[in-house]
Amino acid sequence: MTETATLARPADATGVEHFDVIIVGAGISGVGGAYHLTRQRPGTRFVVLDALGDFGGTWRSHTYPGIRSDSDLYTFGYRFKPWVGPPIASAAEILRYMGEVIEENDLGRHIRYGHKITHARWSSSQKLWTLEVTRSDGKILTFTTNFLWMCQGYYRQMQGYTPEWPGMGDYEGQIIHPQEWPEGLDYSGKRVVVIGSGATAATLVPAIAGDCAHVTLLQRSPTYFVPGRNENDLANTLREIQIDETWIHEIVRRKALFDQEMFTHRAVAEPDVVKAELLEGVKAFLGEDFDIEKHFTPRYRPWRQRIAFVPDGDLFQGIASGQASVVTDEIERFTPKGLLLKSGETLEADIIVTATGFNLNVLGDIAFEIDGKPLTFSDTITYRGMMFTGVPNMIWVFGYFRASWTLRADLIGDFVCRLLAHMEARGASQVSVALRPEDKDMKLGPWIDPENFNPGYLMRGLHLLPKAGDKPEWRHTQDYWAEKDALPAIDLDVAAFHYT
Numbered sequence: 470m471t472e473t474a475t476l477a478r479p480a481d482a483t484g485v486e487h488f489d490v491i492i493v494g495a496g497i498s499g500v501g502g503a504y505h506l507t508r509q510r511p512g513t514r515f516v517v518l519d520a521l522g523d524f525g526g527t528w529r530s531h532t533y534p535g536i537r538s539d540s541d542l543y544t545f546g547y548r549f550k551p552w553v554g555p556p557i558a559s560a561a562e563i564l565r566y567m568g569e570v571i572e573e574n575d576l577g578r579h580i581r582y583g584h585k586i587t588h589a590r591w592s593s594s595q596k597l598w599t600l601e602v603t604r605s606d607g608k609i610l611t612f613t614t615n616f617l618w619m620c621q622g623y624y625r626q627m628q629g630y631t632p633e634w635p636g637m638g639d640y641e642g643q644i645i646h647p648q649e650w651p652e653g654l655d656y657s658g659k660r661v662v663v664i665g666s667g668a669t670a671a672t673l674v675p676a677i678a679g680d681c682a683h684v685t686l687l688q689r690s691p692t693y694f695v696p697g698r699n700e701n702d703l704a705n706t707l708r709e710i711q712i713d714e715t716w717i718h719e720i721v722r723r724k725a726l727f728d729q730e731m732f733t734h735r736a737v738a739e740p741d742v743v744k745a746e747l748l749e750g751v752k753a754f755l756g757e758d759f760d761i762e763k764h765f766t767p768r769y770r771p772w773r774q775r776i777a778f779v780p781d782g783d784l785f786q787g788i789a790s791g792q793a794s795v796v797t798d799e800i801e802r803f804t805p806k807g808l809l810l811k812s813g814e815t816l817e818a819d820i821i822v823t824a825t826g827f828n829l830n831v832l833g834d835i836a837f838e839i840d841g842k843p844l845t846f847s848d849t850i851t852y853r854g855m856m857f858t859g860v861p862n863m864i865w866v867f868g869y870f871r872a873s874w875t876l877r878a879d880l881i882g883d884f885v886c887r888l889l890a891h892m893e894a895r896g897a898s899q900v901s902v903a904l905r906p907e908d909k910d911m912k913l914g915p916w917i918d919p920e921n922f923n924p925g926y927l928m929r930g931l932h933l934l935p936k937a938g939d940k941p942e943w944r945h946t947q948d949y950w951a952e953k954d955a956l957p958a959i960d961l962d963v964a965a966f967h968y969t
């Protein structure tokens with residue numbers, strides 16, 4: 470825990486503490502939010518509340534071997550704090566970077582750990598949110614705030630998603646979800662099967678391959694990966710000629726974003742060419758004889774799911790060395806010794822790791838009420854994936870799937886600060902969004918179009934998320950390149966915004 474973090478602070482005579490803004494979550498979004506508030510709205514009384522015992526969110530709660538980012542830190546890092554390490558970073562490196570942001574900007578005094586928000590009630594007569602919070606010592610606290618900045622992420626931190634397979638109870642080995650990795654788990658000399666095909670599985674397999682007897686990646690269907698050196702040549706060159714790190718961050722970030730934009734365009738315009746290029750990258754490690762078609766050729770077009778970067782092709786190096794292997798098949802059932810697959814093949818294992826994804830968690834599992842009525846979030850329509858019809862004075866930071874999450878956390882940080890300034894200038898104590906007359910017949914659909922992006926955790930939880938319209942104002946477009954210009958240009962006096 471950072472030195473300045475504290476569990477107890479004085480409340481008023483009623484025991485209720487009031488803040489202008491409460492930020493929910495001290496992950497990369499919440500810490501970024503705190504930075505933007507102190508810079509752009511100095512004097513704002515605010516607090517960041519987090520259920521965990523320290524900052525970091527995702528990067529604190531995930532402790533499985535090898536845990537690392539799957540996108541580059543020049544764009545996953547904040548725009549205001551240069552990243553000076555390798556592009557793909559470990560959780561420890563990301564936490565160190567976030568810790569520096571907190572220290573350098575004296576944000577620790579605004580953060581309270583061990584504070585889990587369980588209820589949030591909006592009162593239109595008081596123009597206030599009242600939060601019920603359970604502190605880690607069991608005490609129930611009450612906070613009030615004018616504005617809620619939701620940085621609670623999108624999945625349940627403490628419990629991953631594990632499907633139910635027949636026979637799981639008969640299995641004599643250990644079943645572990647990467648999100649609940651036991652401290653000090655000894656896998657040396659053991660046979661491990663990792664079920665899954667996403668970034669987590671691709672990280673874990675090479676991280677443990679050298680230490681266990683053998684690790685098998687068991688996937689139902691393949692995923693695209695981009696293997697490459699964990700180096701940024703442009704950053705190295707700029708460092709060699711002694712360019713200032715602030716400049717390097719900005720230049721390398723722009724180059725990375727430019728490259729990503731080109732890649733995204735090409736993935737749509739010429740999916741077959743892009744697919745061939747991605748597969749060539751894998752072939753370079755595994756050779757012509759390896760069955761790339763079966764194990765590493767996805768059925769979907771590139772970019773429909775997040776594409777993970779594999780630094781130095783370590784996953785493929787592990788497979789090429791024989792320490793790891795990949796099996797593409799489906800599980801028929803668990804057996805006492807391992808797994809029986811649909812093909813009839815069996816896999817014996819001492820440990821089975823279920824890298825099978827997240828449980829989507831909308832609004833931090835907080836029970837929301839608006840004027841005494843429970844909020845059904847899925848009945849709302851989203852304004853640009855950050856505000857919701859019928860929910861006043863609240864913003865949710867939901868980042869990008871295909872670009873780094875933090876790019877959007879920074880953009881929304883500017884937006885919140887601008888909105889708060891606008892409310893102050895208008896003398897308004899409440900802002901909400903509502904469909905305009907021209908939106909009344911707008912076609913409504915799910916939060917995200919499954920044709921466009923369809924990872925399992927989203928498909929399982931899509932019914933819990935707000936609806937989207939067919940205009941950019943009423944959708945989370947997932948398009949950083951459009952939003953970087955659109956969000957700062959939003960006219961806060963247009964008909965969608967209602968002030969009281």
Ligand SMILES: Cc1cc2nc3c(=O)[nH]c(=O)nc-3n(C[C@H](O)[C@H](O)[C@H](O)COP(=O)(O)OP(=O)(O)OC[C@H]3O[C@@H](n4cnc5c(N)ncnc54)[C@H](O)[C@@H]3O)c2cc1C
Binds near residue numbers: 875
């Ligand atoms: C293993 C892994 C790797 C990833 N790699 C990348 C990557 O490389 N690039 C990328 O763009 N994205 C990546 N992501 C997605 C990643 O989660 C986000 O990018 C980002 O870290 C989310 O930050 P956040 O602050 O919004 O949420 P989180 O990191 O989820 O933090 C939310 C915080 O809110 C707190 N909280 C939630 N509910 C409550 C409550 N009711 N009361 C109090 N506190 C609460 C939690 O305790 C937590 O600390 C990755 C995700 C995982 C799981």
